[in-house]
Amino acid sequence: MFSVARLRRALAPLLLLAPALVHARDKVLFTSSVTYCEPPESLLIEQFDIAYYDKNQSIVFNISAASVDPNTNVVANLFLNVYGMNPVNVSLDICSLFGGALCPLPLYTFNGADSIPLPPSVDIASHLPGIAYTIPDIEAFAQLTLTDVKSGAVKACVQTTLSNGWSTHQYGVEWATASIALLYLALAIWQSVLDGPLALAPIRLIDLLSLYQSIALSGLLGLNYPSIYRSFTLNFAWAFGLFPVTTTSPMQQSINRMRHLTGGDMNNASDSGATSFVNRKLSPYNSVNYVLPEALSTSLSSLHTDLAGFSERFASSFSSSAFSPQVLVGGDVATVTDGSSNVLQAGIPIYTNSIGIATANAFMTIFLTALIFAAIVLGALGLAYAIPFALSRTEFGRRHPAIAAFRAQYPSFARAWGIRAALVSAMPILVFTFYQWTLNDSWLSILLSVIILVALSTILLPAAFFAVRSSLPVHKWSTVEPTSAVAPFTAPYRPNRVYYVIPLLLVMSIKALVTAFGHAHGMVQVIIFVVLEFLLFLSLVILKPHRTRGADVLAGYLCLTRLVCSGLMIAFAESLAVKPIPRVAIGAICAVISGAAVVVMFFNILVNMGLWRLFVYAVTCGRRGGRRAHTALSSQPPSDPSLGEKAGDLEKRDKDNATVRTGPSQYFVSRPNNPSPPSTVPSTPLSSTSSTTLGETLPRRWSFQHSRPPSVMTDALHSPAYTHRTSTASSPISGQRHSRNISSSLPTPLEEPSHPHPPTSPHAHPLPPLPPSPQPHRAV
Known part of the structure; x- marks a missing residue:
């Protein structure tokens, strides 16, 4: 018991670590695909990776984008769709951010990657339930729309699907x-x-x-x-x-x-996968009414957040280099609209x-x-x-x-x-x-x-x-x-x-x-x-x-x-x-x-491989009771042909192994599962002068095969109580020694030997062999 106690003390720390292993993965939401929801005019994107970590309320981003339209004043609308619900739908006054540095949009090429802790005023956690971090294949997307203040025309529209890293596809x-x-x-x-x-x-x-x-x-x-x-x-x-x-x-x-x-002439597969090209009416977008916001300038509601704390840090990430034509390619970000062929x-x-x-x-x-x-x-x-x-x-x-x-x-x-x-x-x-x-x-x-x-x-x-x-x-x-x-x-x-x-x-x-x-x-x-x-x-x-x-x-x-x-x-x-x-x-x-x-x-497949029988054998430790239980189960109708053949072989061996009890003048044959004879069989033997201990006479299909009598060198009084022998109806030896020739539809009654021991004369003739019968019979 001392060794068991030591083992328990050794395993206790591992059990305490189980909750930590379960929660080892951080609660995170990140962008899994990016597409234009309108042809881009003012904003071109080559890479747009953003992740939000709930643990420390921070955002990690890796963005490569460029503003190419001069003298453009825009308002931004941020739209979040989660399972068809809209927990976030706000509009931002771009001119009020960063001291007006983004109004009009400067011709900047922004290539930046950083991790930014959000201020307490930006409470994203209150809008995201805990299940959003654990449910597999979350259906959510965010849409950012830039609309011209004067004309109301859409200058840029970007959609990003969100994921938490969990999926049923593994x-x-x-x-x-x-x-x-x-x-x-x-x-x-x-x-x-x-x-x-x-x-x-x-x-x-x-x-x-x-x-x-x-x-x-x-x-x-x-x-x-x-x-x-x-x-x-x-x-x-x-x-x-x-x-x-x-x-x-x-x-x-x-x-x-x-x-x-x-x-x-059909399109090839895209490198970015299928999610970004899914019809917007289907999952994971669930946008039944896929219509861009209209007249954002007339219904502008500012987001009351204090971004001054890190405005300088954000602005320093921009490169002030002038726009170069190489950025116009737009990267691998595709344009997917209702009328697109892709x-x-x-x-x-x-x-x-x-x-x-x-x-x-x-x-x-x-x-x-x-x-x-x-x-x-x-x-x-x-x-x-x-x-x-x-x-x-x-x-x-x-x-x-x-x-x-x-x-x-x-x-x-x-x-x-x-x-x-x-x-x-x-x-x-x-x-x-x-x-x-x-x-x-x-x-x-x-x-x-x-x-x-x-x-x-x-x-x-x-x-x-x-x-x-x-x-x-x-x-x-x-x-x-x-x-x-x-x-x-x-x-x-x-x-x-x-x-x-x-x-x-x-x-x-x-x-x-x-x-x-x-x-x-x-x-x-x-x-x-x-x-x-x-x-x-x-x-x-x-x-x-x-x-x-x-x-x-x-x-x-x-x-x-x-x-x-x-x-x-x-x-x-x-x-x-x-x-x-x-x-x-x-x-x-x-x-x-x-x-x-x-x-x-x-x-x-485990059952068909025989592992179930091995399990039963292991549980019963190979005891006779376990084998008997298995034999009883095998007598029931099997669930498949192969098991049925094996059960049939086992039952045949049990029936052939007749237990013979030898005595001075009679043989007691014990046969397991021996069916009773039909009720139409006469209850008296054919000959009143003959006597037998084998019971009632049976029709021709019930043929008998007797076990071998004790040898002359063996005293019947000292012979063993049980002799096990396996006999088959088709064996020529058993048919020659222990069968009688049947000439009628009913078997001839057997006579008891006149002396307790079998004849020992070398001239004693064996019993005539049993001719093959076309009808089925059972072996005793």
Whole structure:
């Protein structure tokens, strides 16, 4: 106990440091993007970085700007929008600041970076609630408008979005979800080699990737998503074949050149990201009435603050050099207005540009990713064939016939995994192929989209037909069994429910068509999604197509997750004009529901890997009670085929291990879980002269196999009380020694031996063997 106490004293300081680690990040708000909201006339900006720290009430700035219009007297309006609310909307008299140094605006080039503590009179903290520093993907922007005092014309308008550094889009989440998928892939390959076409892990791998793709697809609709949910869906963009890139990446530059050489004229992706180009009616701007302030000079209200304390410090940061023409470029700050052609609309444009991919480059990015993926799959399949081929020519391969058996079934194995790869790629290819047809940007991109669509259909449609034809109500196909090459379609479902593949493929195609061609009608898109998911869930409840009840429950849970999230996303429709804060709350709920489904699939892989059984074994310390509990659980219907096969093997071993109690003149056979004979069996034996202790006579399908009697060298009185023996009905030895030839539908009653010991004469003939019966029987 002394060592434990010392350990507790050592850990106590670490526990005290926990709150400090949680609050180690400073409460800060900073500008995340800068754009002109009107074409600049008097003010040009190259860099505009401002951060506010709540800890010491200070502002850190790094600004590069220039005033280029002489003799300009302006008034400034500072406008702050936070989730559609306007906590700050003030006008400043520029001429009253800094002793009139800024009236008229001097021709200055301002390049400065500094940290300035705000005076007590500037109380920014009272306008900002504490949640503004912690809520992820905050939706806020500030707008500075300079208006000419005389004419009222807008001389400059600058908008900056604000951020606190927290977001639901995290690279750690991307790597975690990808790691789960890779772990599932390794388990799926291992089980498909050992367990054959009905292995469970490949089925769950498709379910996992379909869940990832459904989350990513939910962010591609033409809806006004809150920033928190849009960022969450970006964590699963890799499952759609979209990986975060920069505009200077060789792939994106090559796609840009190809498009412009083949008739493409759409804009490329911007270096500053997608936020600054988002339609101002959408999040994070939430400016429904995007109208610049009018007649600021007539409604001027001064901000009563004492700025004289640091006016000299501010003025010293200006450089008094005259204006030079080099500053007129305006840097990378873009002009984004309602009529601009570079405004990103809801749906695919905002989604792809958020990870550095231009809207017109989306399909070509998917196309190249699909080619790379196909090359990896073909290379892996070729390597998987080369290794057993090389081993089969060695002494090791000749000693292990399983290698030759794997080579024999490898064509079906390779075709099955090729179909799985096509299934994983189907949804992204369909969505962006159809969307490319709506752009009319590059004729080469359209041609390649047609080619890849035909190739995908060639792989999936014939395989789906060969899989479902035996389950269709057509007499000529009713006896045709599908091959193991189409196991991705047949393995998840019961043989008479394989046709359930048809509605699944139809739902996938309809979703792709609605996402691509209905991008301007977000409400219609989400309603169709809700109807499809409801019909799919209803079909699951009615048909119960999967092989086990657990598989039906899991599929129903995933379908219900998609249905609930699709229903909640109706609030994101622009036509409903739901307030930003309720939309954010609904977006957070959708993210939590989808994230819970990912966690459920993660625990599902742990169970399929056998870690649950290992946990049970560790908890019970390998005691017999733990094994008995596990045996009892295995007798219940399993949740997957692989566990069902193992439980069946365990039950078979328990039934075959009959406990035989030997005595002078009789054998007592104890068989666990032995069903009682039918009630129609006569209660008296056929022959009244024969006697037996084996109970009532049974129909022909209840055949008996007796355990081996004690040896002549063993005294029956001193033989052990229990003898364990495993017997199988197909064993030739057991059939020769312990079976009787049955010539009628009912077994002949057995006679007791006349002496307690079996005959020891070397001329004693063994019992005749039992001929093979076409009917099932049970072993005792």
